[in-house]
Amino acid sequence: MTTEPQAPTIPAPHGPLAGVRVVEAAFGTSVVGAGLATSLPGALLRDFGAEVTRVRSTTRSTLDTGIEFDHVWDRGKRVVEVDDADPAAAAAVTELARGADVLFLAGPHEAIERQGLDYPALALLNPRLVVVRLRPGHTARGAVGDLELLLDARLGLLTQIRHHQPGRPAFPDLTVASAGAGLAATVGALAGLYERVGTGRGGWAETSLADGLRALLPMIIGRVEHPSPTTTLLWRDQGPKESLAYRCADGEYLQLWFGAKGAYEAFLAHLGEPPSERGYNADLMSGAMVERGARWAAAFARRPRAEWLAEFAGHNFRCEPVLRPGEALADPHVRQTGLSVTHDDPDHGAVTVLGPIARVTASDPARAGGTRPPAGDGRLLSGVRVLDLSAYLAGPVATAVLAELGADVVKVEPVTGDVHRTMEPMFAAGQRGKRAVALDLKAPGADRVLAALFAGSDVVHHNSRVGLAERLGYDEATVRAANPDAVYCHASGFGATGPRAKLPANDHLMQALSGVEGAQGGAGQPPTFLVWGAIDSASGWVAACGILAGLYARRRGGGGQSVATSLLGAGLMLKSGAFLAGDPSAAAPHVISGPVLDAEQTGYGAAYRLYQAADGGWLALAVPDAAAWRRLRDAVQAGLAVAPAPGSARPATAGRPVPSLAGLPAEPPPLRTAPGDRQPAEEILEAAFAAGGTAAGWVARLRAAGVPAELVAEVDRSGFIANVLDDPVDREIGRTVAFAWGARGRTEQPGFALRLGPAPRPAVRVAIPGLGEHTAEVLAAAGFDADAQATLADAGAIPPSPLPAAARG
Numbered sequence: 001m002t003t004e005p006q007a008p009t010i011p012a013p014h015g016p017l018a019g020v021r022v023v024e025a026a027f028g029t030s031v032v033g034a035g036l037a038t039s040l041p042g043a044l045l046r047d048f049g050a051e052v053t054r055v056r057s058t059t060r061s062t063l064d065t066g067i068e069f070d071h072v073w074d075r076g077k078r079v080v081e082v083d084d085a086d087p088a089a090a091a092a093v094t095e096l097a098r099g100a101d102v103l104f105l106a107g108p109h110e111a112i113e114r115q116g117l118d119y120p121a122l123a124l125l126n127p128r129l130v131v132v133r134l135r136p137g138h139t140a141r142g143a144v145g146d147l148e149l150l151l152d153a154r155l156g157l158l159t160q161i162r163h164h165q166p167g168r169p170a171f172p173d174l175t176v177a178s179a180g181a182g183l184a185a186t187v188g189a190l191a192g193l194y195e196r197v198g199t200g201r202g203g204w205a206e207t208s209l210a211d212g213l214r215a216l217l218p219m220i221i222g223r224v225e226h227p228s229p230t231t232t233l234l235w236r237d238q239g240p241k242e243s244l245a246y247r248c249a250d251g252e253y254l255q256l257w258f259g260a261k262g263a264y265e266a267f268l269a270h271l272g273e274p275p276s277e278r279g280y281n282a283d284l285m286s287g288a289m290v291e292r293g294a295r296w297a298a299a300f301a302r303r304p305r306a307e308w309l310a311e312f313a314g315h316n317f318r319c320e321p322v323l324r325p326g327e328a329l330a331d332p333h334v335r336q337t338g339l340s341v342t343h344d345d346p347d348h349g350a351v352t353v354l355g356p357i358a359r360v361t362a363s364d365p366a367r368a369g370g371t372r373p374p375a376g377d378g379r380l381l382s383g384v385r386v387l388d389l390s391a392y393l394a395g396p397v398a399t400a401v402l403a404e405l406g407a408d409v410v411k412v413e414p415v416t417g418d419v420h421r422t423m424e425p426m427f428a429a430g431q432r433g434k435r436a437v438a439l440d441l442k443a444p445g446a447d448r449v450l451a452a453l454f455a456g457s458d459v460v461h462h463n464s465r466v467g468l469a470e471r472l473g474y475d476e477a478t479v480r481a482a483n484p485d486a487v488y489c490h491a492s493g494f495g496a497t498g499p500r501a502k503l504p505a506n507d508h509l510m511q512a513l514s515g516v517e518g519a520q521g522g523a524g525q526p527p528t529f530l531v532w533g534a535i536d537s538a539s540g541w542v543a544a545c546g547i548l549a550g551l552y553a554r555r556r557g558g559g560g561q562s563v564a565t566s567l568l569g570a571g572l573m574l575k576s577g578a579f580l581a582g583d584p585s586a587a588a589p590h591v592i593s594g595p596v597l598d599a600e601q602t603g604y605g606a607a608y609r610l611y612q613a614a615d616g617g618w619l620a621l622a623v624p625d626a627a628a629w630r631r632l633r634d635a636v637q638a639g640l641a642v643a644p645a646p647g648s649a650r651p652a653t654a655g656r657p658v659p660s661l662a663g664l665p666a667e668p669p670p671l672r673t674a675p676g677d678r679q680p681a682e683e684i685l686e687a688a689f690a691a692g693g694t695a696a697g698w699v700a701r702l703r704a705a706g707v708p709a710e711l712v713a714e715v716d717r718s719g720f721i722a723n724v725l726d727d728p729v730d731r732e733i734g735r736t737v738a739f740a741w742g743a744r745g746r747t748e749q750p751g752f753a754l755r756l757g758p759a760p761r762p763a764v765r766v767a768i769p770g771l772g773e774h775t776a777e778v779l780a781a782a783g784f785d786a787d788a789q790a791t792l793a794d795a796g797a798i799p800p801s802p803l804p805a806a807a808r809g
Contacts, residue, residue, distance in 0.1 A: 014049065014362075015047075015048045015049020015050075015360065016048050016049060016360045016549040016550060016552060016553035016558065016561065017045055017048040017049045017050040017193075017549060017552070017553075018049040018050075019051075020045070020049070020050040020051070020101045020102065020193065021050070021051050021053075021099060021100045021101050021102075022042055022045050022046075022050045022051065022052045022053070022100065022101065022102045022103075022104070022189075023052075023053050023055060023093065023096045023097060023100045023102070023103045023104070024038070024039070024041065024042035024052060024053070024054045024055065024077070024104045025054075025055040025056075025093045025103070025104065025105055025106070025107075025117075026038040026039075026055070026056055026057075026104075026105075026106040026107060026134075027056075027057050027084040027089065027106070027107035027108075027111040027112070028057070028084060028107040028108050028110075028111045028146075029061075029106050029107055029146050030061035030063045030064055030146070030147065030624055031060075031061070031063075031064040031067055031069050031070065031577075032061070032063040032064055032067060032594075032595060032604070032608065032671065033061070033063060033145075033146060033147035033148055033149070033178075033608075033622060033624070034106070034134075034146040034147065034148060034175075034178045034181075034209060035069055035073065035175070035178060035577065036073075036175060036178040036179045036181075036182040036574075036576075037106065037134050037146070037177075037178040037179075037181035037182045037185070037209060037212060038104075038106040038134060038146075038182070039054075039069070039070070039073035039074065039182070040073070040179065040182030040183065040185075040186065040573070041104050041132070041182055041185045041186040041189060042054060042073075042074075042077055042104065043072075043073050043074075043075075043077075044186045044357075044358065044542075044545055045102070045186065045189065045190075046075075046076050046077060047355075047356035047357075047358070048358075048360060048549045050101075050102075051078075052076070052077040052078070053077065053078045053079075053080060053096055053100075054074050054077040054078065054079045054080065055080045055081075055082060055089075055092065055093055055096065056079065056080075056081055056082075057081070057082065057083070057084040057089075058081045058082065058083050058084075059083065059084065059085070061624045061625060062607065062623070062624065062625050062626055062629070062667070062668045062670075063607060063608055063622070063623070063624055063668075063671060065670040065671070066670045066671070066673055067577075067594055067595065067671065067673070068347075068577075068579075068592055068594070069577035069594060071345055071347070071348070071351060071353065071579060071592075072353045072354060072576055072577055072578075072579050073576070073577070075343070075353060080092065080096075084107075084111055087115065089115070090115035090116055090117055093105075093117060094116065094117065094122070094125065097122055097125065097126055097129060098125055098126055099126075100126070100129060101128065101129065101130065101193065102129070102130045102131075102132065102189045102192070102193065103122065103129055103130070103131050103132070104132045104134070104185060104189070105117055105131065105132070105133050105134065106133075106134035106146065107134075107146075108136055108145065108146075109136070112133070119131045119133075119204040119757075119758075123202060126202070127201055127202060128196060128200065128201065128202045129202040130188075130189055130192035130193055130196065130202045130203055130204070130205070131202070131203075131204045131205075132185045132188045132189050132192075132204070132205045132206070132207075133204065133205070133206040133207075134146070134181055134185060134206075134207060134208065134209075135206050135207070135208045136208065137151060137208045137209055137210040138729065139154075139210070139727045139729045139730060140727050140728045140729045140730075141154065141727070144209075144210070144710070145708060146209060147622040147624070147708055148172070148175050148177045148178050148209055149171070149172065149603075149608060149620050149622050149710075150620055150622055150708060150709070150710040151177055151209050151210060151213065151710075152172045152177065152213070152620075153169075153610075153618075153619075153620035153710040153711065153712045153713065154710050154711070154713060154723070155213070155713060155720060155723045155724055156712075156713035156714070156715035156719055156720040156723050157172055157176075157213070157720065158170055158171070158172060158610070158618075158620075158712055158713075158714075159712075159713070159714050159715055159716070159720070160220070160238060160532070160717065160720055161520065161528065161530065161601075162238070162528055162529075163528075163601055164521075164522070164525055164526070164528075164601065168601075168618075169610060169618050169712050169714060170520075170528070170601040171597060171601050171602055171603045171604075171609060171610055172520075173516075173519045173520045173597045174516055174519075174520060174530060174534065174574060175574075176212070176213055176216045176217060176532070176534050176574075177209040177210065177212040177213035177216075178209060178212060179212065179216060179534075179538060179573070179574055180211070180212025180213055180214070180215035180216040180217075180537075180538070180541070180753060181207050181208060181209050181211060181212030181215075181753075182212070183212070183215065183216075183538065183541035183542065183545065184207040184211055184212060184215050184541070184753040184754050185205070185207050186545050187401060187405075187541065187544055187545060187548060187754065188205025188206075188207065188754050188756060189205065190545060190548035190549055190552060191205070191380050191381065191405050191548060191756070192204075192205060192756075193552050194380070194381070194548060194551050194552045194555060195379065195380050197552065197555045197556060198555070203756065203757060203758060203759070204756070204757050204758065205754050205755070205756045205757075206754070206755050206756075207753055207754050207755075210730070210735070211735065211753035211754070212753060213724075214724065214735065214750035214751070214753055215537065215541065215750075215753035216532075216534045216537045216538055216541075217532055217533070217534060217537070217750075218397070218428075218429035218430070218533075218537060218749065218750055219234060219393060219425050219426055219429045219532065219533035219536070219537065220234050220235070220239075220425070220531070220532055220533065220717070220720075220721075221235075221720075221721055221724050221725065221749065221750050222234075222235050222425055222428055222429075222721070222747065222748065222749050223235060223721055223725060223747070223748045224424075224741065224744040224745060224746070224747050224748075225744065225745030225746040225747070226743060226744055226745045227744075228424055228743075228744065229285065230285075230422065230423050230424045230425060231424050231425055231744065233285055233425075234425040234426075234531070234717075235425055235717065235718075235721060236716075236717055236718055237717060238531060238717055239531030240284045240285060240287075240289070240531065241287050241289075241290050242284065242287075242289040242290050242292075242293045243517075243527070243528075243529040244256040244257065244258075244289075244293070244508070244529075245322055245512070245517065245526065245527045245529060246293075246296060246297050246300040246301075247297070247300065247301060247526065248300050248301065248303060248304050248305040248308060249300075249301055249302055249303050249304045250304040250305055250306075252304070252305040252321065252322070253305070253321070253322035253512075253518070253526065253527055254300065254305050254308055254309065254319055254320065254321055254322060254512075255319065255320050255321070255322050255508060255509060255511070255512035255517070255527075256296075256317065256318070256319055257317070257318045257319075257320075257504075257506055257508050257509050258280050258317050258318075259280075259318075259504060259506050260316055260317070260318065260504040261316075262316055263280075263316045263317040263318065263504075264276065264279070264280035264283075264317070265280075266315060266316045266317055267315075267317040270312075270315065270317075271296070271299065273292060273295070276288075281423075305321060309321065318503065318504055318505075318509060320509045320512045320513050321512065321513070322512045322517060322518050322527045323512065323513055323514070323515050323518060324515045324518045324519065324578075324591065324593065325514070325515030325516075325518070325519050325575040325577075325578035325591070325593045325594070326515065326575070326578030326579055326580060326591040326592070326593050327515065327589075327591060328340075328513050328514060328515065328572060329352045329353070329354065329572075329578075329579065329580050329584060329589075330352065330580060330584045330585065330586075330589045331513075332499065333494065333495075333498040333499045333500045334568070334572070335584070336497065336498045336499070337494070337495040337497055337498045337566075337568075338355045338356065338359075339354065339355050339356075339357065339495070339566075339568065339569055339572060340352050340353065340354060340355055340580075340584070341353060341354075341355040342584060345581075348581040348582075348592075349581070349582070350581070350582060350583065351579050351580060351581050352579060352580040352584040352589075353576075353579040353580075354572050354573065354576040354579075357542055357565060357566070357569030357570065357572070357573050358542050358543070358545055358546035358549075358563065358564070358565045358569070359546075359563070359564045359565075360546050360549045360550045360553065360561055360562070360563050360564075361561065361562050362553070362558050362559055362560070362561060362562075363476075363480060363484070363488065363559065363560035363561060363562045364480075364484065364559060364560060365559075367484060367485070367559035367560065378406075378762070379406060379759055379760075379761070379762045380405045380406045380756065380761065380762055381402060381405040381406040381407040381551075381762075382406040382407075382762045383406075383408075384402070384406070384407040384408070384458050384459065384551065385407070385408050385410070385456060385457045385458050385459070386399055386402050386403075386407045386408065386409040386410065386457065386458065386459040386460075386461065387410055387412065387453050387454065387457040387459065387460045387461070388409050388410060388411045388412065388434065388461055388462075389412050389460065389461065389462040389464070389469075389474050390461055390462050390463045390464075390491070391413070391418055391419055391420065391463065391464075392419065392420055392426070392463065392506075392536070393420070393426045393429055393430055393507070393533050393536040393537065393540070394463055394491060394507075394535075394536040394537070394539040394540050394543075394567055394570075395430070395461065395462060395463030395491055395540065395543070396411070396427075396429075396430025396431055396540065397429065397430040397536065397537050397539070397540025397541065397543075397544075398461060398463075398489070398491060398539075398540040398541070398543035398544045398547065399411070399430075399434065399461055399544075400430045400431065400432060400433060400434070400540070401540065401541060401544035402459070402544060402547065402548075403432070403433030403434055403764060403765070404433060404752040404754075404761075404764055405761075405762070406761070406762030406763075406764065407459075408435070409433065409434040409435065410434065410435050410436075410437055410453070410457075410774070410778055411431065411434045411435065411436045411437065411769065412437050412438075412439050412453070413436065413437070413438060413439075413771070414438065414439075414440060414441075415438045415439065415440050415772070415796070415798065415799050417438075417771045418431075418771075421771065424744065426533065427768070428741070428747070428749065428768055429533065429537070429749075430540065431768045431769065432737075432739075432749065432765070432766065432767065432768050433764050433765045433766070433767075434765070434769055435765075435769055435773070435774035435777075435778060436769035436770065436771060436772060436773045436774055436775075437453075437772065437774060437775045437778050437779070437798075438771055438772030438775050438798060438799050439775075439797060439798055440796055440797050440798070441472045441473060441474075442472070443792075443795050443796045443797035444795040444796075444797065445791065445792045445795050445797045446473070446792075446797045447473050449779065449782070449784070449792065449797065449798075450473055450474060450478075451482045452782040452783055452784070453778075453782055454474075454478075454479045454482035454483050454486065455482045455483050456483075456781075456782055457483065457486060458486065458487060458551065458554075459486065459487045459488075459489065459547055459550075459551070460474065460479050460483075460486050460487075460488050460489070461488075461489040461490075461491070461543070461547065462474060462489075462490060462491070463490070463491040463492065463493075463543075463567075464490075464492075465492070465493065465502060465503075465504060466492055466493075466496055466501045466502045467502060469490070476488045476490070476562065480560065483560075484559070484560050485554065485559055485560045486560055487547055487550035487551055487554060487560065487561045487563060488560070488561070488562050488563065489543055489546060489547050489550070489563035489564075489565070490563070490564055490565075491539060491540075491542075491543040491565045491566065491567070492505075492564070492565075492566045492567070493505025493506075493566060493567045493568065494566060494567070494568050495564075495566045495568060495569070496564055496566075500568075505567050505568065506536075506567075507533055507534070507535045507536045507567070507571075508529065510535045510567050510568055510570070510571030511527075511529060511530065511535060511571065512527070513568065513571060513572075514535070514568075514571035514572050514574060514575050515575045515578065515593075516530065516535070516571065516574060516575060517529050517530065519575065519593075519596075519597060520597065520601075521597075521601075522597045522598055522599045522600065522601045523596055523597065523598055523599045523675035523676070524599050524675060525599050525601075528601075534574070535567065535570055535571045535574065536567070538570040538571075538573065538574060539565065539566070539567045539569075539570035539571075542565050542569065542570050542573070543563070543565045546563035546564075546565050547563055549561075549563075550562075550563050577593075577594045578591060578592065578593040578594055579591075579592055580592070592673075593673070594673065595608075595671040595672060595673060596672045596673060596674060596675055598672070598678060602682075604671040604672055605669055605670065605671040605672050605679055605681075605682065606668065606669055606679050606681035606682045606684075606685055607621070607622070607623040607629065607668040607669070607671070607681075608621070608622050608623070608671060609621060609682065610712060611685060611686060611689040611690075611698075612686070612689065612690060612695070613689050613690065613693055613694055613695035613697075613698050614689075614690055614691060614692045614693055614694070615693075615694040615695060617694055617695030617696065617711070617712070617714070618695055618711075618712035618714065619689070619695045619698055619699050619702075619709055619710065619711055619712060620709065620710045620711075620712055621685075621702070621707070621708075621709050622708045622709070622710075623668050623707065623708065624708065625668075626667050626668060628706065628707050628708065629667065629668040630666075631705045631706050631707050632702065632705070632707045633661060633664055634705065635701050635702050635704075635705035635707060636661060636685070636688050636689075637661055638701070639688075639693060639697075639698065639701050640658050640659065640661075640688055640691060640692070641658075642693075658691060659684065659687040659688045659691050660684075661684060661688065663680060663681075663684055664681055664684050664685070665681055668681075669681050695711055695712070696711050699711045724736075724750065725748050725749075725750070733755065734751045734752070734755070735750060735751045736748055736749070736750065736751055737749055737750075737751045737766050739766045739767050739768075740767070741767070741768050742768075742770060747768070771799075772798070772799045775798050775799065775801070776789060776801050779792075779798070789801060
């Protein structure tokens with residue numbers, strides 16, 4: 001066993017998790033295949049002030065050769081390396097767990113439970129331990145290991161990416177399942193710590209890559225009995241067709257967004273375009289914007305990007321550069337807000353990496369140790385009261401996570417309804433499990449209602465643009481005047497400070513800045529926008545982590561807590577393996593980005609990519625080590641020796657000589673870490689798989705030989721949703737929930753991404769609230785009797801009671 005200290009992090013001795021000891025152990029996993037799932041939890045808790053020990057194997061997957069993500073993810077952790085084939089590895093983890101508060105475990109059953117690293121045994125050793133297990137996936141179709149490519153292929157996510165060649169599946173560069181699992185694991189740990197303050201006992205939580213995918217893609221996974229135009233747009237179709245990304249004269253791309261009020265009209269006027277008859281949303285949904293986009297593309301191609309960015313600066317419509325992963329770390333705004341930090345690295349000298357994406361601080365250190373009773377009186381967040389003043393998708397997801405943990409979440413929205421009630425998939429993705437209050441914040445008496453709600457809440461959360469909360473009366477100073485001990489969370493767009501702080505933001509712009517859409521496009525190709533809402537959802541989970549850390553600190557006597565997160569931070573987190581080496585202020589900083597997708601969007605190299613078989617079907621291949629590579633060679637050679645079944649070979653390959661594997665290297669070639677030509681091994685395997693046989697046949701042969709492979713499910717959006725929601729095993733363990741939702745009828749969505757024990761999770765509301773559905777009961781509990789509510793209704797502050805059925809939604 002060896003110990004390897006990593007580069008220091010920003011000290012956080014007074015963070016909300018000060019004194020908490022965390023052990024993060026991952027055996028038999030790949031950084032490329034599941035990196036964020038196994039490394040993000042420790043990184044987030046590190047930034048909250050915990051002391052983190054990372055236990056990893058001395059034997060690395062060959063997929064990780066040359067990949068340097070650990071320079072970012074293991075920063076500030078104490079690293080212990082063990083031989084996971086030696087029983088002493090489990091003993092080392094067990095000994096560390098004896099004195100730990102949280103233990104994260106990742107790897108196959110053989111490396112974890114069979115080595116005695118199971119919750120019952122660990123709880124006997126340390127009854128206060130919170131154990132969080134990243135468990136390999138298992139569905140009715142069999143097991144799927146911790147290799148994200150294979151899971152995405154099985155579910156059909158690869159055909160939910162718009163390939164440059166329509167009709168083909170695309171390799172998933174954005175690892176949503178890994179990120180979602182890492183965030184869910186972090187929430188599980190923090191919820192367990194919070195409960196432990198009250199009970200003195202630890203507990204367990206478990207998640208998986210399959211759960212992580214559901215956690216970050218709720219916007220595109222749903223099904224209703226009676227569809228509407230918006231549910232059809234995202235739950236049957238793949239969203240708007242125009243990406244609003246355009247190539248400029250210098251070959252660089254910029255990204256537009258018109259979500260702010262009047263922005264679309266202002267942009268059309270600025271370019272001299274005819275005004276829209278139906279408005280931005282209608283043009284976007286109907287496809288009318290595609291025709292305009294063709295004209296805009298011709299205009300942008302005439303001038304370099306820097307000129308366009310300068311021209312558009314200060315306008316109501318938004319424009320950001322499409323960057324590659326890591327490049328944003330040199331951006332002045334990112335540096336000013338602390339989202340990028342520079343430190344000395346033993347291998348590269350000065351490196352610039354992602355900084356903390358969630359900050360939790362005591363609002364008034366002088367109040368620490370006060371006598372206010374801690375929130376919550378039961379399992380997990382039972383008894384915790386949350387006031388949700390957020391909107392859109394990113395903000396509501398945070399409080400939806402808290403509701404799943406047992407909190408009583410009260411959503412406040414305008415009397416005309418949340419802006420996203422008419423964009424139903426986005427609304428549904430973040431509103432299940434809440435009570436709803438309709439309140440006009442500008443009407444007479446609304447301030448008294450807010451003050452009462454502030455006073456009775458443990459958490460107040462919003463994601464408004466910087467400055468709006470002050471104008472509408474839910475800024476932190478106003479909340480603290482009513483409730484000094486609240487946990488106040490502001491999940492902003494670009495951060496509360498810096499040059500972009502007051503600008504509108506959305507998932508689309510963050511895909512551009514973070515490198516998500518640039519990387520997904522492939523080397524030398526246009527960016528590929530992912531109409532998934534993944535950054536929005538990730539931002540919500542990050543905010544939930546911050547709120548839980550704040551609740552934990554408060555319950556330990558830390559008084560009120562301030563939580564700050566941003567959509568930008570969440571976007572950068574999704575591509576956080578990339579970093580800068582050398583001077584970040586250089587004209588062209590050196591980016592170390594990790595694996596690079598090829599121009600054809602098939603993968604990172606011969607061992608981790610998609611291949612097309614003779615029948616036109618596709619298979620996903622993930623070869624984790626040299627032994628599996630040798631088995632691959634033997635299996636392919638044997639498959640080529642078998643005469644193809646009648647009709648299995650396409651005319652293009654029929655009659656051609658059987659491809660030779662003589663040039664296939666003895667070891668798997670490292671993945672590409674820079675744009676370049678395809679590896680010779682890729683071309684050899686391409687020719688072999690295309691020579692004969694079906695994709696399903698090749699997958700069966702490879703699996704029989706012990707080579708990880710998966711048939712690519714080539715499905716439309718409905719097929720993808722069915723693959724996610726309808727698996728019998730998934731339904732049995734609660735990964736799918738069903739309920740009635742107003743005019744939409746029976747509705748099905750992904751369930752919560754965590755399972756927690758040993759006690760059952762608190763009962764939660766499984767419904768999406770109607771507009772103002774709980775206004776009367778919430779206000780009555782806050783001290784407003786029938787007469788007071790009638791006065792508020794007369795003033796227009798709340799709707800009439802009862803609200804007309806047609807308005808409830």
